Amino acid sequence: MNMFSVLHVVLQCILTIGLAVGHSGSDVHDVMTLLFTTQNYNMKIRPLKDQLMVMDIHVDFNLNSIIEFDEANGALKTAGYLVLSWTDEYLQWDSTDFNGTESIFLPQDNIWKPDISLKNSVNSFTSMGSPHLNVFVTSTGGVSWYPYQVLQSTCDVDIQYFPFDVQTCSLVLTAWSYYKSDVTLYQNSESIHLDGYTPNSMWDILSTAARAVNTEESEVVFEIKMKRKPGFYIINIIVPVILLSILNTFSFVLPITSGERASFSVTVFLLLAVFLTIVAASLPTNSDSVSLLSVFLILMTASSTLMVALCLVQARLATRNTTDRPIGNGFWAAYKLANILRCRTCRRTQVKPLMSDNFQDVNWIDIVDSMDFLLFILFMTLTILSAVIIFVTASTH
Numbered sequence: 001m002n003m004f005s006v007l008h009v010v011l012q013c014i015l016t017i018g019l020a021v022g023h024s025g026s027d028v029h030d031v032m033t034l035l036f037t038t039q040n041y042n043m044k045i046r047p048l049k050d051q052l053m054v055m056d057i058h059v060d061f062n063l064n065s066i067i068e069f070d071e072a073n074g075a076l077k078t079a080g081y082l083v084l085s086w087t088d089e090y091l092q093w094d095s096t097d098f099n100g101t102e103s104i105f106l107p108q109d110n111i112w113k114p115d116i117s118l119k120n121s122v123n124s125f126t127s128m129g130s131p132h133l134n135v136f137v138t139s140t141g142g143v144s145w146y147p148y149q150v151l152q153s154t155c156d157v158d159i160q161y162f163p164f165d166v167q168t169c170s171l172v173l174t175a176w177s178y179y180k181s182d183v184t185l186y187q188n189s190e191s192i193h194l195d196g197y198t199p200n201s202m203w204d205i206l207s208t209a210a211r212a213v214n215t216e217e218s219e220v221v222f223e224i225k226m227k228r229k230p231g232f233y234i235i236n237i238i239v240p241v242i243l244l245s246i247l248n249t250f251s252f253v254l255p256i257t258s259g260e261r262a263s264f265s266v267t268v269f270l271l272l273a274v275f276l277t278i279v280a281a282s283l284p285t286n287s288d289s290v291s292l293l294s295v296f297l298i299l300m301t302a303s304s305t306l307m308v309a310l311c312l313v314q315a316r317l318a319t320r321n322t323t324d325r326p327i328g329n330g331f332w333a334a335y336k337l338a339n340i341l342r343c344r345t346c347r348r349t350q351v352k353p354l355m356s357d358n359f360q361d362v363n364w365i366d367i368v369d370s371m372d373f374l375l376f377i378l379f380m381t382l383t384i385l386s387a388v389i390i391f392v393t394a395s396t397h
Contacts, residue, residue, distance in 0.1 A: 027101045031093055036110075039090065043112045046182065047088035047141075055183045057114050058085045059173065061210070061222045062193040066200040067150070069167070069226075074284055075122045076155045076169040076224070081148040082128065083188070088112065092141040105134040113145060114183055119172040119219065122152045160289040161394045162279075163233035166206065171222040172213075180218040187212055187220050202229055230395075238293070238391065241275050244268055245300040245383045251307050252376040256318045256368050261311045269304040276301060292394045299386055303379060314371060320364045331367045338370035341377070 035041050046055055060083040067077040088111065095102050109131050116128045129147030136144040155169035175183040192208035203226040213219040248268040254261045276297040283291055327335075 024099065027098045028104050031098050031101055031104055032106075034093055035091060041090055041111070043110065045090075045112065047086075047090045047112050049089050054181060055114070055178075056086060056186060057116075057175065057183060057218075058186050058188050059083070059116075059220050060188045060193060061171070061173075062195065063197050063208070063224070065198045066203055066205075066224075066226070069155070069169075069203060071157050071159065071162075071282060072284055073122075074155050074157050075152055077150065077152045078171070078224075079148075079150050081146050082116070082173075084114070084116065084145045084147070085188075086114070086143055088137070088141045088143050090141075091137050091143065093139050095139040101139070103136060103138045106137055107131065108133045108135050108145060108147070111135060111137075111143070113143075114175045114185075115177050116147075116173055117176045118151050118153055119174045119176075120154045120170065122154055125176075157284050158289055159283050159291045161397050162283065162291040162293055163228055163230040163238075164395045164397070166225065166227045167203075168223060168225045171224075172219055173222070174217050174219045178218065180216060183218055185212060185218045185220045187222075192222050192224065202232075203227065204229060237275060237279065241272070241297060241300065242387050244271055244275070245303070245387070246380070248272075248300070248304050248307060249376055249379040249383060251311055252372040252379070256314055256365070256372070262308065262315065265304065265308040265311050269301065269308060272297060272301050272304055292390045296386060296390045300383070303382065307375075307379065310371075310375060314368045317364055317371075318368050322363055325364075327362065327364070327367060331371075334374060335362065335367055335370040338373045342373065 048055060061080060062083065063078060063080040065079045067079055069076050091111065093101075108129050113135070117125055128149055129145070133145075133147060151171055153169065153171050155167065157167060159165060173185065175185060187210040189210060191210055194205065194208070197205070206225045206227050208225070209223040211221050211223075213221055248265065251261055251265045251268070254264060276294070279291070279293055279297060283294070
């Protein structure tokens with residue numbers, strides 16, 4: 001170790017010992033006696049010697065966690081702490097008179113502090129901080145207050161793209177009892193501090209912002225823009241609903257003679273109605289927008305209703321005989337179209353009447369079978385197209 005390093009270490013030790021000796025408990029006691037006894041500090045007075053001046057409060061917010069986002073009630077529950085700083089002109093002393101005592105800690109309820117509150121709170125009014133918390137005070141009158149709080153704020157929910165939605169919620173902080181001419185709040189930074197943030201299992205934070213609001217009341221707004229993690233809903237709702245919707249079209253694959261087609265269609269219809277109820281229960285009832293997932297479920301429910309009705313009509317048609325109830329032109333057209341699509345017709349190109357001799361052996365069961373083929377293609381196409389359009393739109397908005 002060279003001579004310079006030795007001198008540096010010795011100097012540090014001397015300074016450390018000097019500070020330790022100069023800043024004792026009795027010095028802090030003397031400072032507090034000066035402030036609260038000699039000067040008779042009054043916590044009910046704004047700490048400005050000129051009461052016509054504006055009290056400037058600087059605010060930051062450190063977010064620790066998103067506890068819960070309640071879509072049905074439009075409420076966001078977060079945990080974090082505020083960082084508030086201001087200058088109290090009645091909490092000043094000359095540090096040289098107290099052996100270099102530059103700072104002290106005081107109980108938060110012993111000094112004046114702004115009555116900061118959450119303006120858009122879901123719960124009733126509660127004061128910030130707790131009686132057991134302290135504030136940090138410097139000899140120049142600088143006060144720093146770090147109240148930890150669980151905040152439950154209202155939030156306008158946009159459910160159009162649920163469960164691929166992005167929500168923006170605000171925490172509106174205001175000095176409740178004061179006008180802006182008395183106390184003005186300023187944000188220290190342009191965003192929320194996330195250094196101690198614990199990730200949420202349901203939401204990712206995309207961005208944050210902070211701004212002061214220019215109104216008669218002094219307000220600072222902290223915004224949180226978050227995106228839902230859709231994995232749970234994809235596995236437990238979207239995939240089962242799509243599979244049920246596809247399964248529903250297989251009603252037309254089940255032979256009409258089996259007698260089980262109507263009951264199968266009704267069962268799938270009831271399952272879709274159950275999923276619609278589950279989704280509706282988790283969404284706000286007063287939303288200005290409609291969830292695309294709900295739209296898909298309604299479409300599939302309406303489609304299922306139509307399938308049930310068609311199955312019942314087909315069951316009725318299957319009981320007919322061609323002697324009493326001849327096959328109409330519309331049914332013949334459906335029969336020919338089904339044959340063309342199945343590539344079963346190798347007819348001559350000349351046009352024949354619909355009621356030609358080639359179709360004399362066709363009965364109503366054959367007509368219903370042709371209808372099944374056409375309806376299966378129709379509803380399967382509509383189901384797949386609806387699912388692709390709706391969920392691709394929701395996930396890529």
